[in-house]
Amino acid sequence: MSSSANLAVELRTRKRSADAAFGWVARGSAAFVLLVLAAIALTMTARSAPVLSAMGLDFFTSTQWSPPEKVYGALPFVFGTLFTASIAIAFAVPVSIGVALFITQVAPPRVRRYMIYAIDLLAAVPSVVFGLWGVLVLSRDFGLGRSFLTAGIILAVMITPIITSLSREVMETTPQADKEAAIALGATRWEMIKATVLPHSTGGLVGAVMLGLGRALGETIAAALVIGSALGQITTNPLAAGNSMPAVIANEWGEAGTLHKSALIALAMTLFVITILVNLIANAIVARAQRRMRGA
Amino acid sequence: MATTAVTAAAPLTTSSTPDLRSRPNWRATKSALMTGVMILCVAAIAIPLVAVLGTVVSRGIGEVLRGFPDFFTSDIPVVSRRVGPGMGPAIVGTVLATGGAALLAVPLGILGAVYLNEYGGRSAFARTVRFMTAVMAGVPSIVMGLFIYLVWTMRMGYSAFGGSLALACLMLPVVITSSEQMLKLVPQTLREASYALGASKSRTIATVVLPAALPGIVSGCLLAIARAAGETAPLMFAVGAATRLNPNLIFEANTALSLQIFENANLAFEGAQGRAWGAALTLVALAFSLTLVARLIVKRFK
CATH class of the missing domain: 1.20.5 (Single alpha-helices involved in coiled-coils or other helix-helix interfaces)
Incomplete structure (x- = not known):
């Protein structure tokens, strides 16, 4: 017992x-x-x-990158990363928002479902495949060459699905009553979008763009293949060959000596800090927008 | 007064029935124009999708089918100028590296999500972990690759497992975030019913909460695996550049489909480029089937 x-x-x-x-x-x-x-x-x-x-601090301010002379200035690559990412954003943002508006406000339900599928698939294509297409078709067959612009276009294609699906999710939360009220007052579809959908989604859209920017900054392989690997180029000519932080690391790591490797790691560290800042700001904006939407 | 108003209005209504058809005006035209712009945007996104997939299929299919199944079984030619198959070692390498990464990141990520949703809640530690998960999700893949090179490859040498470690680091935050969202959707009443029957917390999680959230969790994990399978940068410094079949996860240099595409894309030889397109087709097919299975699971259990 x-x-x-x-x-x-x-x-x-x-x-x-x-x-x-x-x-x-x-x-x-x-x-x-x-x-x-x-x-x-x-x-x-x-x-x-x-x-x-x-x-010293010259690492961030010097424009000369010359491994044989043991001179490492990262500025051209920081510039190249920001420049290609800006080109990508300039192409991707209007297109993404247009597609998201079409999916949520215009397309009939059946078309909407297939379009969402297609965008998911576009997001699933590995970046190296875009890189391969960029180098063998866009830059060689179409004669665009290897340049900031080619890299920017490839990056734009890669981040468009991300920005589109995030924007679509935000736009879908627009209250139906707001939209119906706008239509009842005689608004056309575009006026309805301008009066209800866009103001409602602004915060979420900014966040979506920032997340896309984060992806574009960190993308390595596609950029490494099509950017042209020029050393020390700081120019705003989009057709010039350039270089970006991740592309330099990918292309030079193989034959780098000790100090050179250390320089590439410092470059990675710089990239790490920039992308994390962009992502955190994006997350904060998205979270605030979500709170506001729940409150409304 | 009222009668004059009626008589004044009368001729208007009698002369013609009111025209209710919407007349073309600037506002309607503008709305139609903007719809047109949206359709142009859809075309702008459809063209690259069709162009990329079309090229991958048209240039890859011949390569993949020539002397079937040689492409999937033969070793990679050591002389890249040579025309012909295959990509066998790269396919095995991709499966090993990605599979190893899934074995590491999926259990760890799901357990982490269980902690965040079932134990941590809004505690300071859980909020820190959530914040750091968001930070980790933003780490560029090449940084993850360098990190694994410094802590693993430099000591242990090239292997598929090094690639697994790098991919697992990339997958972990994705698995945690998507799993936590799925756990959040499980109704509180299910947990309370289980406690009322006398089940402990761990038993409730294992037999009630996780099974309820399973379809969503599996689908999130599959999407993370599909993303990882296509990654190149994290593998560059960890996997190596083997040309022969290496079925061993832990030892000896290996290779992967993405690495082969990257290397061959830079070569000017017909044969190398052909193999790159073949590898691209294989990789795209792999990523698409994982994505489609994930979508089907979500649709089936919704």
Whole structure:
């Protein structure tokens, strides 16, 4: 009698400790994210120290990048990254918003479903495939060459599906009553969009564009294939060959010596900081827009 | 007064029935014009999609089918000038690296999401983890590749597993975020019913919450795997450049479809470019089928 009571108590405590153990395993898995990020920050900082102590702040301001002379100035690549990303955004944003408006406000339900499928598929095409098409078709067969513009176009094609689907999700939350009220007052479709859909979605749209920008800044392979790998070019001529931070890392890592590798890691670190800032601002804007929409 | 108004209006109504057809005016024209602009936007996005997929299929299909199934089984020619198959080692490498990454990131990510939604809630630690997950999702893939090179490849050498580690780091935040969203959709009443029957918290999660959220979680994981399978930059510094079949996940240099496309795209040889298109077709087919399966699961269980 007493032994079976003891057994019951023991079983219950064992069950409780298994329960607690599961909780701790889950907590540990969540903590893994912090661990990996800390490891990335620490390793990258440690490995980029040599070039930063050799070059000082010149690393960020010098326009000369010459591994044989041990001179590493990252400015042209920072410029190239921002320039190609701006070209991509300039092409992608109007198109994405137009497509999202068409899907949510114009297309009949059946067409809408197929278009959403098609955009999902476009988002699933690997970036290296766009790069291959860019280098063998767009730049060679169409004669566009390897340049900022070619890279910008390829990046635009890659980020359009992301911006489109985020914009579509935001636009879909426009209250039906607002839209019907606008139509009832005699508004045309475009006036209805201008009066209800666009004001309602502004915050979400800005966030979507910023997330697309984050993707464009970090995209490596497509840019590495079509940007042209020119060293030290700072020019606003979109047809000139240029270079971007991720493209330099991908193209030069193979034959880099110790200090050169350190310079490339410092470049990666710079890219890391820029993209994280852009992404965090984007997330904050999206979160605020979502809160406002729930409140409305 | 009222009668004069009626008589004054009378001739108007009697002379003709009111014209209710909408007359063309500037506002309607503008609305139609803007609809036209939207259709142009749709065309602008459809053209590259059709052009890229059309080229991949038209240039890749011949390569893939020539002497079927040589393309899928033969080793990669060491002399890249040579015309002919194949991509066998790259297909195996992609499957190994992506599969390994899924084995690492999926359980870890789902457990992390379980913590965030079932245990952490709005606690400070959970909010920190959520914030850092968003940060991690923004890390460029090439940075992840360099990181794995520094902590793994430099010590352990090139292998498919190094690629798995890099891809797992990229997948982890995606799996956590999508799984947490799915767990959030599970009704609180299900959990309460399970507790009322005397089930412990871990048992409730394992037998009630996770099964209820499973279709959504699986679909999110498949999308993350599809994205990972196409990644190139994280593999560049971890997998190596083998040309022969290496079915070993842990040891010896390997290769991957994406890496082969990247290398061959830069070569001016007909044979190399042909193999690149073949590899692109294979990779696109792989990514599309994973995406479609994910969509079907969502549709089926909605």
